[in-house]
Amino acid sequence: MPWIKAAKSQDVPVGTGKLVIVDDYLIALFNVDGVFYAIDDACPHQGAPLSDGRVEGCVAICPWHGAEFDVTTGKLLGGPGVRDVQAYAVKTKEDDVLIEVP
Numbered sequence: 001m002p003w004i005k006a007a008k009s010q011d012v013p014v015g016t017g018k019l020v021i022v023d024d025y026l027i028a029l030f031n032v033d034g035v036f037y038a039i040d041d042a043c044p045h046q047g048a049p050l051s052d053g054r055v056e057g058c059v060a061i062c063p064w065h066g067a068e069f070d071v072t073t074g075k076l077l078g079g080p081g082v083r084d085v086q087a088y089a090v091k092t093k094e095d096d097v098l099i100e101v102p
């Protein structure tokens with residue numbers, strides 16, 4: 001599975017998320033204390049962009065109705081979400097953030 005450059009690390013400040021499009025996948029990339037995590041951007045409840053929501057520690061909070069997802073695994077933790085989301089492997093190389101897509 002290919003590793004594809006998704007962003008520059010400085011484009012995603014600590015404690016924020018950013019929408020990146022990688023090989024046609026819409027992915028929410030989060031920076032948690034300098035470590036990057038990637039999950040599907042679309043909330044499975046009604047499709048809100050998770051990259052627009054808050055991230056508290058390793059928990060991404062949907063901006064529409066508050067579903068909570070573990071950004072390290074994509075697991076649904078609470079709220080009205082209906083299922084887990086896909087999580088993607090992330091690595092950094094110098095200033096680049098790379099995501100492994102299927």
Ligand code: FES
Pocket residue numbers: 043044045046047048062063064065066067079080081
């Ligand atoms: S769209 Fe995310 S909780 Fe409703």
